[in-house]
């Protein structure tokens with residue numbers, strides 16, 4: 121049996137494979153709880169999907185517009201996203217205090233305008249779902265919207281999610297790396313794990329490309345959308361490619377809140393960066409962008425923000441969202457010594473603190489809640 125930290129009933133040493141939003145969040149939660157943790161990343165931490173993302177903490181929008189209302193886990197997932205959003209309020213200042221890099225945590229809310237006919241009905245439906253899922257919303261008129269966001273194209277009104285927000289996702293990796301190291305955690309980059317090591321019927325470490333071995337009491341796989349030989353078949357990820365663009369655009373001329381329009385989203389980041397996204401291309405693994413998709417994003421951004429007319433995008437990129445078979449996160453033990461922290465799909469930046477807490481529960485460090493069972497690798501939906 122692995123030895124345990126006396127203080128928290130944590131494994132003495134946890135090895136986390138993958139330093140993305142989820143792996144780093146798990147490592148931070150463990151290190152902050154007094155556990156010994158080592159993160160291995162194939163490249164540089166924080167440069168995978170988290171870097172490519174929109175960095176939005178949009179529990180409200182996602183529950184009301186993106187979540188399939190008939191999904192068997194719709195209610196628990198909406199509640200999980202809301203609790204992750206609340207956790208961000210504690211996490212952001214805490215990790216920020218341990219890093220010189222600005223996390224850009226912003227709680228100004230998000231809004232969904234109804235630009236076209238037919239979209240008002242979508243807002244009505246979303247408002248009904250908000251009641252069902254316990255999401256705080258505010259419906260605003262066309263006039264109120266123009267006062268709130270004068271730079272936007274006039275719309276027939278909007279649904280506001282006051283609790284939504286965003287961070288600077290490109291800073292998240294560096295901030296969490298600093299926070300983990302400040303608690304004595306180890307982060308090792310350019311270290312690609314290629315296989316699991318087993319001893320006495322349990323996973324006890326990994327072998328790296330090049331042959332080095334790392335051993336620990338348990339291993340957490342947080343490899344995002346990338347395939348890994350040690351991932352059981354039921355937990356193989358479907359990569360869902362997303363392309364995005366950036367404009368250089370002054371903050372004062374950008375929307376002040378995150379705009380989650382039905383055809384495009386716009387999020388103003390620090391340094392005059394305005395990002396717009398995103399495509400959704402299941403099964404695509406290439407990180408190349410294509411001219412047609414980029415042109416569509418630019419056109420939709422310009423339609424939502426008239427000041428952008430004629431302004432060219434200065435950067436374009438793509439990332440891969442890790443989607444599980446039932447589109448829900450997978451956190452927990454899959455065999456002795458092996459834990460999964462996968463499937464954050466569209467919401468890994470938002471969900472990161474929540475998934476880290478589920479990992480602590482699965483490890484036995486904190487009392488197990490029903491949420492851990494909903495998102496456990498043991499759920500039937502993954503096996504069927």
Ligand SMILES: Cc1cc2nc3c(=O)[nH]c(=O)nc-3n(C[C@H](O)[C@H](O)[C@H](O)COP(=O)(O)OP(=O)(O)OC[C@H]3O[C@@H](n4cnc5c(N)ncnc54)[C@H](O)[C@@H]3O)c2cc1C
Nearest residue numbers: 138140142162168169174176313344362439467468469470
């Ligand atoms: C275009 C786009 C927009 C998005 N917008 C948002 C948003 O606004 N809000 C939100 O919450 N989410 C958003 N997401 C989703 C979010 O980015 C992902 O859910 C999240 O980044 C997943 O985190 P992860 O740690 O599982 O994967 P990643 O962030 O991709 O990290 C995986 C890490 O594992 C490493 N790795 C992989 N294999 C190995 C190996 N064998 N050995 C060692 N290391 C390995 C990789 O190098 C990488 O660093 C978006 C995603 C995309 C693509």
